[in-house]
Amino acid sequence: MIINLALAIVSLSALLVSLRVLRGPSWGDRIMAFDFLGMNLVVLFALLAVRTKLMAMLDATVLLSLLAFLSTIAMTRYLLLGRVMK
């Protein structure tokens, strides 16, 4: 089944990007790598929705993409301004 191969490829890419999280010389690299990991998690949930034939997984993808975007915005604001909100 192709879905298993796609799951393996996306998990391998998540492992490679987690190396960048560990190594990243600056804070921007780590934030970018966490953003990448969030999008990777959304893709993994979509593939799992195909594999388990559950549509609730697709609702989880909507929520996870929202959470990944909001956390990236919060971390960039903290990097730039030193605070998240006023």
Place this chain on the structure above:
Amino acid sequence: MSGFLHDFSALMTAWDINLLRDIPILFGSVFVLTAAVGVLRFPDLYTRLHASSKLVTLGSAGIYLGVAADFSDVAAFTRVLAVLLFQFLTTPLSAYLIAQASYLRGLPAVLHTPDEGKADAWDIFGAAQDISQIRRLQAVQEEEELPSPHSG
């Protein structure tokens, strides 16, 4: 000929192959892997952002299209379309914000000046360059250029 077609369709049902689902999913997952390799190997934060934002957008779009083709349901299709549009809107925005914050915080780009024969010395296309090493070299150069407070 009909026997070959029959064998082919039997093989597709045996391995659970659905071409409308599997071709976009393979396309997208290969692009996601390419984005991960680019994030790991590019020399600079800004080039890594290029790899991460563009390639992940394309790859995840392919994977979502494959998922929608597999479900072939209106409810699933609307959810997948919502995620796809949301990621098309927010991925460039987050990449722009990361680049803006890093630039305003003073992170230097590797290629911030025109190439004066330094590309071979830095081995840009050979191995990834550590930004912290470059910054340390720049700090040493600035210390050498500034006059020492105890000399005069």
